[in-house]
Amino acid sequence: MSTDVTTAGDTGLLDTLQHEVAVFARRAEQTRLGGVGQVRNSMDRAAYLLLNRLDKEGPMGVKALAGSMGIDSSTVTRQVAPLVDTGLVKRTSHPEDGRAVVLQLSPRGQARLDEVRSSRRQLMAELTHDWAQEERETFCALLTRFNDALSARQAAHGVTGSEPAATTS
Template sequence: MAPQNSAVRPEADLDLADQLGHELVRFMRLITKAKSQVAKHGPDGIERAAYAILFCLVHEGPQRTSKLAESLHSEISTISRQSSSLVQHGLVERQADPEDGRACLLAPTAEGLRVFDENRKHRARWLAEVLGDWSQEERETLNELLARLNTGIEKNNPSLSDTAGTAQAKGASNA
């Protein structure tokens, strides 16, 4: 089925999308609350936010600070401060960039990989508890649909110009 222009979507589609939006906002609030109930700093003294850097490095490989800032939608100064903490704690190391010897790449160390794996296992245990009364089929379906939703969001990243165009189209159709 070919994607439709958002200005001509049936009202039922928009109602379902609005319900999904509500549940996603609720989900984000609950995740934020759960994260805030965990100490701001981990047991090793590292800011919890710095683990996002480690996550990117483990999953996407060594990167420059600027690419990490772009990936994490953060300021380079914030990424620099957090990555310095990760380096001081031995979780990340600086390596020469093979494409430009003047620049450096950040990469996880063996200890960084161990700490990442420990955090991943902790998250998996928590999620298994949350989904403990779901059937295997429901959990598999959730994973499939969430992956599909994430892919759709990645492919259809909204921009201000898209929003303005949609609003203009709606205004024209209501006139």
């Protein structure tokens, strides 16, 4: 049962917020916010988030990767397979338990991730070129807070999605 936490005064603002989030989601998916130049749209969201997580947290097993991203192991396995096939991720034996598999970013994967990050960074610079530094920082802080609230809500409701949670890049 859901409780309405809105008040008469903020209904219009919340309507605007939900609409703008929906528009953002549609536009982000249409463009994949893929960056600029030849790299534009060249890596899907799931691949980017998986590679980014392996880069930031280092080699780990499927279960640990799934847990850190708030998704189930079968989803990680499915999403990692093409990354292994294309040489962006390596499967290696766990150093302490040779039976366990560890996923890690390959040198090719690192180079590709760096290229995509650079392209996406350039796109973010273009989109916010007329924003003050403080506005960029505020937007980033609020978007991070919003994503954290979504993640917490999913965790509280036992929801594991098929898409990786947002991470800071």
